Structures are given as C-alpha cells and as structure tokens.
Amino acid sequence: MLFNSYAFLIFFIITFTLYYLPLIIVKKNQLVILLLASFFFYSFEKPVLLLLLLFSVIINTLCSYSIYRVNQKKAKIILTLGVIFNLVILAFFKYSPLISTTLSKELNISNDFLNFLITVPLPVGISFYTFEGISLLVDLQKGKAVLHSKTNSFYEHLTKTAFFISFFPHLIAGPILKAKEFYPQMGIKLFKDIAWEDALKKIILGFFLKMVVADNLKDMTAHLVFPYFQGLSTGNLLLLLLGYSMQIFADFAGYSLIAIGLGGLFGYKLPKNFNFPYIASSFSEFWRRWHISLSTWLRNYLYIPLGGNKKGEVRTYLNLFIVMLLGGFWHGAAWSYGIWGAMHGFFLMMERWIFKDKLKEEKRSYAGMIFVFVVVSFLWLLFKLPEFSHVMAFFVSIFKNTGITFKFGIHELALLCYCSFVALYHLSYLVSHSFTSNRKFIKLEPAIYGFLLFLIFTNSGSQGAFIYFQF
Amino acid sequence: MKKIGFLLLFTCFFLASYNLFLYAYPLKKTVFYTNVERVEEYVYSNKKYTSVIVGSSLSGAFEGKEVFGKNHFNFYLHFTGAGTGIDAIRRSEKIPEKLFIEINYIKRPVNKVLLNYVFDEPIYNLRHYLPFLQTKNKLLPNLMDRVKAPANNTVNKKRPPEKLYNELIEIAKSEWSSIDDTILLKKHLDSIKQGIVELAARGVTIYFYEIPMDSSLNNSALIVFQRAYFTKLASDMGYKFIENDNSRDYNTGDGLHLLKEDADIYAEYFKSKLQEKPF
Numbered sequence: 227m228l229f230n231s232y233a234f235l236i237f238f239i240i241t242f243t244l245y246y247l248p249l250i251i252v253k254k255n256q257l258v259i260l261l262l263a264s265f266f267f268y269s270f271e272k273p274v275l276l277l278l279l280l281f282s283v284i285i286n287t288l289c290s291y292s293i294y295r296v297n298q299k300k301a302k303i304i305l306t307l308g309v310i311f312n313l314v315i316l317a318f319f320k321y322s323p324l325i326s327t328t329l330s331k332e333l334n335i336s337n338d339f340l341n342f343l344i345t346v347p348l349p350v351g352i353s354f355y356t357f358e359g360i361s362l363l364v365d366l367q368k369g370k371a372v373l374h375s376k377t378n379s380f381y382e383h384l385t386k387t388a389f390f391i392s393f394f395p396h397l398i399a400g401p402i403l404k405a406k407e408f409y410p411q412m413g414i415k416l417f418k419d420i421a422w423e424d425a426l427k428k429i430i431l432g433f434f435l436k437m438v439v440a441d442n443l444k445d446m447t448a449h450l451v452f453p454y455f456q457g458l459s460t461g462n463l464l465l466l467l468l469g470y471s472m473q474i475f476a477d478f479a480g481y482s483l484i485a486i487g488l489g490g491l492f493g494y495k496l497p498k499n500f501n502f503p504y505i506a507s508s509f510s511e512f513w514r515r516w517h518i519s520l521s522t523w524l525r526n527y528l529y530i531p532l533g534g535n536k537k538g539e540v541r542t543y544l545n546l547f548i549v550m551l552l553g554g555f556w557h558g559a560a561w562s563y564g565i566w567g568a569m570h571g572f573f574l575m576m577e578r579w580i581f582k583d584k585l586k587e588e589k590r591s592y593a594g595m596i597f598v599f600v601v602v603s604f605l606w607l608l609f610k611l612p613e614f615s616h617v618m619a620f621f622v623s624i625f626k627n628t629g630i631t632f633k634f635g636i637h638e639l640a641l642l643c644y645c646s647f648v649a650l651y652h653l654s655y656l657v658s659h660s661f662t663s664n665r666k667f668i669k670l671e672p673a674i675y676g677f678l679l680f681l682i683f684t685n686s687g688s689q690g691a692f693i694y695f696q697f
Numbered sequence: 698m699k700k701i702g703f704l705l706l707f708t709c710f711f712l713a714s715y716n717l718f719l720y721a722y723p724l725k726k727t728v729f730y731t732n733v734e735r736v737e738e739y740v741y742s743n744k745k746y747t748s749v750i751v752g753s754s755l756s757g758a759f760e761g762k763e764v765f766g767k768n769h770f771n772f773y774l775h776f777t778g779a780g781t782g783i784d785a786i787r788r789s790e791k792i793p794e795k796l797f798i799e800i801n802y803i804k805r806p807v808n809k810v811l812l813n814y815v816f817d818e819p820i821y822n823l824r825h826y827l828p829f830l831q832t833k834n835k836l837l838p839n840l841m842d843r844v845k846a847p848a849n850n851t852v853n854k855k856r857p858p859e860k861l862y863n864e865l866i867e868i869a870k871s872e873w874s875s876i877d878d879t880i881l882l883k884k885h886l887d888s889i890k891q892g893i894v895e896l897a898a899r900g901v902t903i904y905f906y907e908i909p910m911d912s913s914l915n916n917s918a919l920i921v922f923q924r925a926y927f928t929k930l931a932s933d934m935g936y937k938f939i940e941n942d943n944s945r946d947y948n949t950g951d952g953l954h955l956l957k958e959d960a961d962i963y964a965e966y967f968k969s970k971l972q973e974k975p976f
Contacts, residue, residue: 228961232820254797267870299745371872415961421718422701423698423701426701426704445731447890451866451898453861453865453930454865456858456860456864457857457858457861458732513830549897635845636728636838636841636842636845636846637730637731638847639841639844640837640841643837643841644837671700671704672700672701672703672704672706673703673707674706675704675707676703676705676706676707676708676710676711677707677711678714679704679708680707680708680711681836681837682713683708683712683829684712684829684834684835684951685829685835685836686835688733689730689814
C-alpha cells in the first residue's frame with residue numbers, strides 16, 4: 227500500500243481511531259491493533275508475502291527469546307544461527323535471481339533449478355526487515371536490557387518482536403530501527419501526548435517532497451532511457467542527471483519523513499534518516515547525512531565487527547571498501563549496485579587517505595560540497611540505468627554531444643523549478659545555521675506549511691511507487 | 698495546536714482562492730504534458746466535440762493542424778493505444794459525431810490505471826466542483842506556460858544522429874516484426890471492437906486510419922495483421938478506412954513518429970482524403 231493513495235488514507239483513519247479508543251487503551255490492546263494493521267498494510271497488494279514476514283518474525287522471536295534465557299556461550303551459538311537465517315532469507319529472495327542469471331549467461335550453465343531461481347520474486351521490504359532482525363539479535367546478545375522487561379512471557383515477546391519488525395510506517399523502506407532504541411518505547415500511548423505539530427510538519431514536508439517534487443521529476447527523468455538519451459545535448463543530459471539526483475533524494479527523504487511523522491502520531495519516535503545530505507562537503511559527511519539508519523547499521527553491525535579503524539591504516543581502507551561494496555549490493559541484486567557501492571567505498575578511502583584527520587573538522591568547504599554532489603549525482607546513474615554499458619554510453623554521450631544545441635523548453639524549465647525546491651530545502655538548513663535568530667522563520671511556519679499543503683493538492687505529479695521499495 | 702489551526706486556515710485560504718480563480722478564469726491549455734491532463738480536458742471541459750481522434754503518440758502528428766475542423770479534440774495518449782481513448786469516451790458519456798481511430802498502436806492494452814485515476818468515484822465528481830483537484834489545472838506548469846511557450850514534444854524537426862536512428866529502427870523492427878500470441882491479440886482487438894460497435898450504435902461515424910511509419914515497418918507482421926483486421930471490420934460494419942498514402946516514403950525521428958515537415962504533408966493528405974467522396 228502506498229502512503230500517497232486513497233486506500234492508505236482510509237486505512238490510516240481507521241487504524242488511528244481504533245488505536246486511541248479508550249477501550250483499546252484500557253485493555254492494553256494498542257500493540258495488537260497496530261500489529262494487525264501492519265499485517266494488513268503489508269499484505270494489501272500481495273497477501274502471500276505476509277507468510278515470509280511472519281516466518282521471519284517467528285524465527286527472530288524464537289532466537290531472541292532463547293538468547294535472553296540461555297547462558298552467554300549458548301547465546302552466541304543461537305545468535306550465529308539467527309544471523310545466518312536472516313542472511314539466507316535475504317540471499318535467497320534477493321540474490322538468487324542475480325546469481326542464477328549470471329551463471330546461465332556468463333558460464334552457459336542452465337538447469338531447472340537455476341531457471342526456478344531466476345523466477346523467485348523479491349518480497350517488498352525484505353532488506354529492511356532482515357536487517358532489523360539481525361539488529362535485534364545482536365543488540366540482545368550484547369546487552370539483555372534491550373527487552374526492557376524482566377517478566378516477558380513468550381506471547382508478550384512475540385507481540386513486541388512482531389511489532390518491532392512490522393510496524394507499518396517503517397516496514398517497507400525504513401528507517402531501519404534498532405531494537406535497543408525501539409523496544410523501550412513500547413507501552414501505553416495517549417491521544418493527549420501526541421506531538422501534533424512535529425508529526426504534521428514532517429508528514430506535510432514528506433508528502434511535498436514525494437508528491438510534488440519526486441513524482442513530477444519522475445515524469446521528466448523518464449527520458450533518461452537508453453538509447454534515447456544519446457540524441458540529447460550535453461547540457462540536457464546534465465540537466466536530466468541533476469533532475470534524477472534531486473528526484474531520488476526527494477523520493478526517499480519524503481518517504482522517511484512521512485514514516486517518522488506517522489510513527490509520531492502513534493507515539494513512536496523513529497530515527498532520523500536524512501539530514502540535508504547534499505550540503506555534505508566530504509563523502510564521510512555525506513554518509514552521515516544520507517540514509518542515516520542504514521549507514522549506522524552498517525557501521526555498528528559490519529564495519530566495527532570487521533575491526534573498524536582499530537587494525538591499522540590498510541585494514542581501515544579495506545573495511546571501508548568492503549562495507550560500501552556490501553552496502554551497494556544491499557540496495558539491489560545487480561552488478562551495477564555493487565559498482566555503485568565500490569565507487570563510494572573508493573572515494574571514502576581516497577578522502578581518508580588524502581585528508582586524514584582534517585575530515586573530522588566541522589569546517590564547510592564549498593568546493594568540497596560541489597565535488598561531492600557532482601560525484602554522488604553521477605553515481606546515481608547506476609541506479610537509474612540498469613546496465614553498466616548504458617551508463618558508459620551516457621558518459622560517451624556527454625563528451626560526444628557537445629555539438630548538439632542545448633534545448634531549453636518548457637520541460638527543462640519545469641525540471642529546474644522542481645529541483646529548486648530541493649535546493650531551497652538545503653539552503654534553508656544552511657541559512658538557519660548561519661544566523662543565531664530564526665524567529666521570523668518560525669513565525670512564518672504556518673503559512674509556509676500551509677502553502678506546501680496547498681501545493682500537494684494542486685501540484686502533485688502522477689502517482690508513483692517509492693524508488694526504495696525495490697530495495 | 699494554535700499553529701496547526703493557522704496552518705489549516707492558510708491551506709484553506711490558498712485552496713479557496715485558487716478554486717475561485719479557476720471558476721472565474723478557466724485555464725485554456727494548448728499543450729497537455731501528461732495523459733491524465735488530456736483525459737481530464739476531454740472529460741471536464743464544457744465543450745462538446747463533434748470529431749475526436751483516438752490513438753497513440755503517433756497521432757500527435759495532427760496536433761495543432763486544421764484537418765478536422767474547429768470543434769475537434771485530439772485524444773492521443775502516450776504509451777497506450779486507441780483502446781484507452783475509446784474507453785475514456787464511453788465512460789465520459791461525451792459522445793462525438795465522428796471518431797477517428799488510429800490503428801498503429803491499437804495492440805497496446807487499455808491503460809486501466811489511468812482511467813481508474815480519472816473516473817473513480819468519489820473524486821471524479823468532486824473534481825467537477827473543485828477544479829483545483831484536476832491535474833490539468835496544476836499551478837506550476839500553468840505558470841510556466843506563461844513564461845515559456847508550450848511545445849508539442851511528440852514531433853521532432855530533424856532526425857537524431859545516424860547511429861542512434863539505426864538503433865531506434867532496430868528496436869522498432871523487433872517490436873513490429875512478429876506477433877507474440879495471435880490468439881491473445883485477436884481477443885484484445887475483439888474487445889476494442891465491442892467498444893467501437895457500441896459507439897457506432899449511438900450514432901458515431903467511425904473512421905480507421907494508419908499513421909505512416911518508416912517504410913521498413915510498413916509491411917511488418919504486426920501492422921499487416923492489424924490492418925487486415927480493421928479493413929475487414931470496416932467493410933463488414935460499414936465503417937470507413939482512410940487508405941494509406943503509398944505515394945511517398947515518410948521520414949520519422951525514430952522509425953515511428955513523423956518529423957514535423959512530414960507530419961504537415963501527411964496532414965494535408967489526410968485532409969484531402971476527408972474531402973473526397975464518400976467521406
């Protein structure tokens with residue numbers, strides 16, 4: 227179910243009303259209501275996918291419950307088994323089509339099993355909920371206080387774990403939750419405690435970024451398709467690339483903001499996922515600002531266990547590269563995603579090698595900002611164009627098509643206009659951090675958000691799925 | 698809560714003002730950027746059209762041409778075929794006197810997502826009273842139309858570089874050279890036929906036509922099959938089939954879409970055919 231659909235609006239109103247009914251609160255059934263709503267939300271398009279989610283929930287509940295109850299040595303074994311289970315599920319559903327296609331294409335191996343693997347469907351949100359399962363098991367093994375309560379029955383633990391994994395705002399495209407931050411929040415929530423202003427502002431901004439900016443840009447960047455883009459001028463190609471870069475930000479940051487806002491309406495604080503990433507003046511800063519819940523997950527559960535920066539310079543570079551490479555493959559089962567991750571890993575390594583401790587300084591470099599933005603935007607091509615040869619054709623066209631006249635028509639003007647919203651959004655951050663007083667801005671907030679809401683009604687693009695749903 | 702109240706107040710104020718503006722000065726668009734805008738223009742405008750074209754973006758070649766008289770609507774839709782336009786006309790209940798049906802991309806399935814978006818209740822009726830909800834009244838594109846002249850993007854002035862053109866021709870050839878499933882295609886054409894027969898029964902005069910494509914595609918398997926199907930339908934049911942202009946080869950930008958100059962020539966040819974008897 228898409229957040230930007232009428233079906234979701236009806237679903238949300240019903241869930242919200244039931245959730246805050248006094249009878250439900252008194253009987254302590256709020257979690258159950260949200261849980262059932264989340265299962266309905268997930269199974270709305272393809273009910274069969276719910277089976278896999280339930281399977282994942284049950285295994286993670288059993289493993290985490292056992293880790294909680296047994297001694298340290300046994301807990302480690304259960305943790306290993308649980309992590310392997312999550313990774314196997316992810317690998318089977320996400321990567322078996324890639325591996326089998328590669329084997330049959332490159333090595334000419336073909337049999338019924340490989341043909342079957344090619345047809346394995348990708349369950350939506352699987353990358354997110356398997357990572358959350360791993361987070362639960364690891365956090366629990368590290369410190370049992372995660373569960374928050376000493377008197378957990380199995381049923382209570384099952385309900386809480388199912389809720390942690392499947393709470394609908396974050397279920398399909400994050401933010402990726404950490405068990406130690408989410409479990410302690412579970413409890414009775416009252417209507418009077420809702421932080422309305424904060425939640426509504428996030429929801430409005432999220433819908434604006436998604437429906438007004440990303441969905442309109444989506445129709446324009448649809449021209450970024452091989453072989454058609456080869457006939458465009460260098461300027462038009464760069465403009466389309468800028469459009470896609472802004473679109474992917476608006477799409478994903480928009481989704482995250484809506485998710486966080488919805489979480490807030492149910493009394494849950496979901497972690498921040500974006501922090502104005504396009505003002506980053508280094509790649510390490512970019513990854514502290516872009517998809518924060520994934521980068522912290524990768525840091526906590528992959529980079530640090532690999533040794534982080536504690537095992538010498540060469541090993542640090544290697545760890546960075548491995549983490550980004552795997553992060554690339556997390557996004558999608560295609561070699562282009564691997565290359566995307568490897569390129570980010572390469573730039574992280576290079577900047578660490580060149581700048582060393584200077585990276586920790588808070589100083590903002592505008593040259594760095596432009597460089598990072600340009601590189602990041604070019605690397606998004608690997609998301610947009612499914613084949614590496616198409617990406618290369620794009621680069622060739624950029625150099626070859628300098629002779630073609632730059633066309634600046636209505637579509638190009640519209641593209642720049644929608645991009646300017648994202649630029650303005652980032653500028654607002656820079657401005658508000660440059661001046662000590664932003665009282666005027668706060669006074670204007672109702673009018674500004676009112677105008678954004680007006681634009682959502684009057685200027686939304688055609689409805690489209692969120693880009694990150696495919697991951 | 699006070700802030701939220703102000704926020705909602707501002708939103709209502711902006712929406713009400715824009716709605717009033719749209720009532721007072723309905724926007725007159727000459728170029729529609731999306732299929733939704735085009736369908737909405739047909740459905741919600743107060744005009745009653747006497748002749749309508751339904752087809753794919755290939756029929757964008759007729760955009761702005763005076764071929765069909767003044768009270769005409771070009772209902773071509775991107776990435777779909779005439780079937781979508783026919784269904785939209787049926788659901789809108791705005792029945793024209795003459796219906797021109799492009800058969801090139803009639804093989805494409807009806808775009809149900811598009812039609813449901815426009816016609817599904819209760820928003821369908823609400824859009825009559827709240828025109829700001831109509832996509833064609835989107836604020837920013839309309840403002841931009843006033844800054845920069847809108848342009849018909851389906852017609853190019855010149856061919857792309859030779860290498861790209863050849864690649865595009867190859868793509869087009871692979872699309873048209875064979876029929877994946879003849880039974881399925883026939884079933885699809887039969888369902889479109891039902892819609893046509895229904896409109897004809899309501900007094901609509903039906904015309905079929907083909908937009909010229911690259912000469913290498915003119916006799917490909919798929920187009921020959923469709924041509925035969927609709928020629929037979931026309932002769933069986935007494936509809937009209939405007940014969941192709943075989944006197945010359947037409948130039949296209951990608952094997953499919955006519956270049957501007959050739960679109961002008963074809964429009965003139967079409968006009969002359971309409972003036973001939975028995976049309």
